[in-house]
Amino acid sequence: ETGVTQTPRHLVMGMTNKKSLKCEQHLGHNAMYWYKQSAKKPLELMFVYSLEERVENNSVPSRFSPECPNSSHLFLHLHTLQPEDSALYLCASSQDTTTGAETQYFGPGTRLLVL
Amino acid sequence: RKEVEQDPGPFNVPEGATVAFNCTYSNSASQSFFWYRQDCRKEPKLLMSVYSSGNEDGRFTAQLNRASQYISLLIRDSKLSDSATYLCVVNEGNQGGKLIFGQGTELSVKP
DSSP states (O other): OOSEEEEOSEEEEOTTOEEEEEEEEOSOOSEEEEEEEOTTSOOEEEEEEETTEEEEEOSOOTTEEEEEEETTEEEEEEESOOGGGOEEEEEEEESOSSSSOSOOEEOOOEEEEEO | OOSEEEOOOOEEEETTOOEEEEEEESOTTOOOEEEEEEOTTSOEEEEEEEOTTOEEETTEEEEEETTTTEEEEEEOSOOGGGOEEEEEEEEOSTTTTOEEEOOOEEEEEEO
16 A cells, blocks of 8 residues: 655664655655654654645654645654654555544655664 | 453453453543554554444444443454454543543463
8 A cells, every 4th residue: 555655764863963854655644753663652643734734733842843744745854853852654645634534645655763 | 449450361262252341431521532452562552432422443432422422332243353452541531632541451372
């Protein structure tokens, strides 16, 4: 399935590096999300974009910086990360955010390791 | 109290067994409920939505009890391919699209 794609699939970076995660959805959806999934923890919502406007910032540290240039693309810019930021970063999209009943479709994730 | 709480498992069951997962949620304003499935090292995928009257999809039955703020998932005649982590998911109520995920219940179906 290629509805939501993410690159890279794996990333190893040092604490002083700057990198970006990319997400693209081919479903014609209006809403996109970034989640963090750490081992043995629930998915944590990081950011929500609706029609390219950020509508949710879930108390995420500023070393994570999202960007949504259009409704099909979402980026997560990373800089000066900490080892505890190592996790699976999942992108998702849904038709809208209005009702909360829309299905969210996830990309395969980027597995990030911060050394 | 966790917003969405599930038995962590793992549940180890033989093929053909019936297994039930429980989930409780803390926000009484929540309106939408889902079960997602996540295979090892893969992304979550929607298994089924949960409706007030309960609903069934083949071998899978979901129930909702709003008074108790409790959701369940029953899997009958389990298959090896049902092995995965099952995520209970609740929307945040009056704030639209924000979903709250439980930590998941791991199921392992053995031959």
